[in-house]
Amino acid sequence: MAGIADFLDSLIGGFDLICYALTIGCLFWTLFLFQPWKERIDSSNTLLLERTITLIYKGGFWLTGAQLFKIVLKIWLMTAILEKSPFPEFAETTQFIGGLTRATLAFIFASYVYHFLKLNPFSKSRWLIASLLAVPMIISGAWLVHGAGRFENQTLLMTLTLIHQVAAAAWIGGVFQLLNVWQFVKLNKLSTNYWRQLLKKFTILGAASVAVILMSGIPLALQYIDSWNGLMGSGYGNLLLVKITLLGIALYFANLNRYAAQNNDNYSLTFYVPHYIEAETFVLITLLFTAASLASQPPAIDIPSLTASWQDVLNTFAPQIPSLSSPTHTDLISGEAGRTAIIGQIPSIAATEWSNYNHNVAGIFLTTMSFFAMLSYLRYRVLQFCKFWSVGFIALGIFLFFRSDAETWPLGSIGFWDSTFNNGEVLQHRIATLLVFTLGVIELSSRVKPNYSQKLPFIFPILAALGGLMLLTHSHVGFQPKSAFLIQVGHTTMGVFSLILACGRWLELNLEGKKRAFSGFVSVAALFQIGLILMFYREPLY
Amino acid sequence: MKKIILLLLCIFYIQTPFSHAVITDYSLKIAPIHSNHADEVELEFNSKIELGLSQVFLVSKGDKHELLKAHIGKKQGQIVVEIPPIDVGEYALRFKVFAADGHLTEDVIHFSVME
Numbered sequence: 001m002a003g004i005a006d007f008l009d010s011l012i013g014g015f016d017l018i019c020y021a022l023t024i025g026c027l028f029w030t031l032f033l034f035q036p037w038k039e040r041i042d043s044s045n046t047l048l049l050e051r052t053i054t055l056i057y058k059g060g061f062w063l064t065g066a067q068l069f070k071i072v073l074k075i076w077l078m079t080a081i082l083e084k085s086p087f088p089e090f091a092e093t094t095q096f097i098g099g100l101t102r103a104t105l106a107f108i109f110a111s112y113v114y115h116f117l118k119l120n121p122f123s124k125s126r127w128l129i130a131s132l133l134a135v136p137m138i139i140s141g142a143w144l145v146h147g148a149g150r151f152e153n154q155t156l157l158m159t160l161t162l163i164h165q166v167a168a169a170a171w172i173g174g175v176f177q178l179l180n181v182w183q184f185v186k187l188n189k190l191s192t193n194y195w196r197q198l199l200k201k202f203t204i205l206g207a208a209s210v211a212v213i214l215m216s217g218i219p220l221a222l223q224y225i226d227s228w229n230g231l232m233g234s235g236y237g238n239l240l241l242v243k244i245t246l247l248g249i250a251l252y253f254a255n256l257n258r259y260a261a262q263n264n265d266n267y268s269l270t271f272y273v274p275h276y277i278e279a280e281t282f283v284l285i286t287l288l289f290t291a292a293s294l295a296s297q298p299p300a301i302d303i304p305s306l307t308a309s310w311q312d313v314l315n316t317f318a319p320q321i322p323s324l325s326s327p328t329h330t331d332l333i334s335g336e337a338g339r340t341a342i343i344g345q346i347p348s349i350a351a352t353e354w355s356n357y358n359h360n361v362a363g364i365f366l367t368t369m370s371f372f373a374m375l376s377y378l379r380y381r382v383l384q385f386c387k388f389w390s391v392g393f394i395a396l397g398i399f400l401f402f403r404s405d406a407e408t409w410p411l412g413s414i415g416f417w418d419s420t421f422n423n424g425e426v427l428q429h430r431i432a433t434l435l436v437f438t439l440g441v442i443e444l445s446s447r448v449k450p451n452y453s454q455k456l457p458f459i460f461p462i463l464a465a466l467g468g469l470m471l472l473t474h475s476h477v478g479f480q481p482k483s484a485f486l487i488q489v490g491h492t493t494m495g496v497f498s499l500i501l502a503c504g505r506w507l508e509l510n511l512e513g514k515k516r517a518f519s520g521f522v523s524v525a526a527l528f529q530i531g532l533i534l535m536f537y538r539e540p541l542y
Numbered sequence: 543m544k545k546i547i548l549l550l551l552c553i554f555y556i557q558t559p560f561s562h563a564v565i566t567d568y569s570l571k572i573a574p575i576h577s578n579h580a581d582e583v584e585l586e587f588n589s590k591i592e593l594g595l596s597q598v599f600l601v602s603k604g605d606k607h608e609l610l611k612a613h614i615g616k617k618q619g620q621i622v623v624e625i626p627p628i629d630v631g632e633y634a635l636r637f638k639v640f641a642a643d644g645h646l647t648e649d650v651i652h653f654s655v656m657e
Contacts, residue, residue, distance in 0.1 A: 078595060092594075095644040298588065302564050302588040343603055
C-alpha cells in the first residue's frame with residue numbers, strides 16, 4: 001500500500017497548486033480587472049461575477065481538502081514505510097502544524113466568500129475583507145515549502161517562494177478565468193467586444209505576473225543551483241529547464257492572444273484565441289505539476305559530487321544503433337537478486353539490455369508511425385494508406401504490456417494486482433500501457449473518418465498531455481542519483497514533446513485551414529522526436 | 543468536458559519518492575570503523591531532520607537489517623548513529639528520514655570494517 005500512498009501524496013501536490021491558482025488567480029482577477037464595485041454591471045456581467053465567486057470559494061474549499069488529505073497521506077505513508085505509528089512525533093512537526101493551519105485559514109477564507117461575499121458581490125468592503133483573509137492563508141504556505149527546511153537564507157527562500165507562487169497563481173488562475181469568460185461569450189451571454197476588452201486588460205496583469213515570476217524565480221534558482229553541471233546534470237536542474245521551456249511555450253500562446261486582442265482581430269479573437277488559451281491551459285497545468293515534482297528533488301547545490309556532466313547528458317541523446325536483441329526472461333530474473341541487493345550489489349547487464357530493447361523497439365514503432373503520419377499531411381492520393389499510421393499505437397501497447405516489468409505477470413512470478421498496487425513504478429508502466437493502447441483505438445477511428453464536430457478525437461490530445469505529465473514527473477527509484485538522473489533526462493525531454501504533441505493535435509481539431517494543417521504537422525513531428533529519443537535510448541548500468 | 547480533463551489529470555499524475563533531504567557529509571569518509579568496537583557515525587543532511595520519524599539500519603551480509611539508535615548531533619542537520627561492535631566485513635547504513643520539508647527519503651551508505 002506504500003506505493004498507492006506515495007502515488008497519491010505526489011498527486012495531491014499538483015492538485016493543491018491548481019486549487020491555489022484557481023482561488024488566488026480569480027481573486028486577483030476580480031480585484032484588478034473586474035472590480036465589480038466600480039463597473040456598471042448588467043445582467044450578463046452579474047452572471048460572470050457569480051461564476052467567478054463560485055470558482056474562488058470552490059478553489060478555497062478544495063484547497064482545504066487537499067491540505068487535509070496531504071496530512072492523512074503523510075501519516076499513511078510514514079506508517080507504511082516506518083512500520084509504526086508516526087504519532088505523537090508527527091503532531092509536533094512543522095508539516096503537521098503548518099498543514100493544519102493552512103487548511104484552517106483556507107477554510108475560513110472560502111467560508112467568508114461563500115457566506116458573505118456571495119450575498120453582496122458588489123460591496124468593495126467585502127472584497128477587501130476577503131483579500132485580507134487571503135493574506136494569512138498565503139503566508140501560512142511559507143512553512144510548507146522547501147525553504148522552510150533549509151539552514152541558509154531560510155527567510156529569504158521562504159519569501160521568494162511565496163511571491164513566486166502568488167505570481168504564478170495570478171497568471172494561471174487568470175487563464176482559467178479566461179476560459180470561464182469564453183464559455184459565456186460562446187453562449188452569447190457576453191459580447192465579443194467585452195471579451196476583447198478583458199483580454200487586453202489581462203495582458204497587463206499577465207505580463208506583470210510573469211515579470212514577478214522571473215524576478216522571484218531567478219534568485220531562487222541561483223540559491224539552489226551553483227554550476228552549469230548542476231543545471232544540466234541534476235534532476236533539480238533538469239526540471240527547472242523543463243519549467244523554463246514550458247514557460248516559453250505558454251508565453252508563445254499568450255503572445256498570440258495579445259497580438260489578436262491589440263489588433264482588434266475579431267475573427268482571430270473568436271475562432272483562434274479561445275483554442276490558444278485552451279492549449280496554454282494544458283501547458284500551465286503541466287507547469288504546476290512539474291513545479292510540484294521539482295519540490296521533491298534535492299537541490300543541485302547539495303549534491304555536487306553526484307551530478308552528471310553536460311557531456312554525459314548529451315551522450316544520452318547521441319544516435320546509436322538500436323538494440324534489437326533482448327536477453328532472455330530467465331537471464332533478467334537471475335540478475336535481479338544481485339541488482340537489488342544492498343550488500344554485494346552486482347549491476348545487472350541483463351536488466352540494462354532488457355530496458356534498452358524495450359525503449360529502442362518502442363522508438364522504432366513511434367518513429368515509423370510518425371514518419372507515415374507526417375507523410376499523410378502531404379495529401380497525395382498515393383499516400384492515402386498513411387492515414388492508418390495510428391495502428392502502430394495498438395501494437396505498441398501490446399508490446400509494452402508484455403515487456404515493461406519482467407518480474408510481474410504475465411512473464412514474472414509477481415501477480416498482476418500485487419505488482420500494480422505495491423510498486424509505484426509498475427503502476428506507472430501499467431497506466432502508460434493502457435494510455436497507449438487507448439490512444440491507438442481512438443485515433444485510428446478519428447483519422448480514418450475525420451469528423452471535427454465529434455468529441456471522441458479530443459481524447460487523443462488529452463491522453464497525450466497526460467502521458468507528457470507522467471513522463472515529466474516520472475523518476476526511477478534508485479540509490480544512485482546520477483544513474484537515476486540520466487534515465488530521468490530522457491523521460492522529461494519526451495514529456496515536453498508529448499505536451500507539444502497534445503497542444504498541436506488539440507489545435508488541429510479546433511482551428512481551420514492552414515493553421516489546422518500546421519498544428520497537425522507540428523504534433524506528429526513532436527511524436528517523431530519522441531520516437532528518435534526512444535530509439536537511441538541507453539540505460540545506465542546500475 | 544473540463545471536469546473530466548481535470549479528473550484525468552489528477553488520476554494519472556504520478557511521481558516516485560526521490561526526495562529532498564540528502565546526505566551532504568558523513569564521518570565514515572575520514573573515520574573508518576574498526577572491528578569489535580562500539581562506535582558512532584555522524585550523518586549530515588542538507589535539511590532539518592525529524593529524528594522521531596526517522597530510522598537508521600545497519601545492513602550486514604545477506605541484507606540483514608538491524609535498527610540502530612540515533613540522536614541529534616551538535617551541528618545543524620546532523621544525526622549521530624550508534625554502531626554496535628561488529629566483525630570485519632562489508633556493511634551499509636540504510637536510513638529512512640523525514641525532513642522538515644515533509645519529504646521522506648531513503649538512502650544507503652556502504653562501508654567496510656577493518657581490523
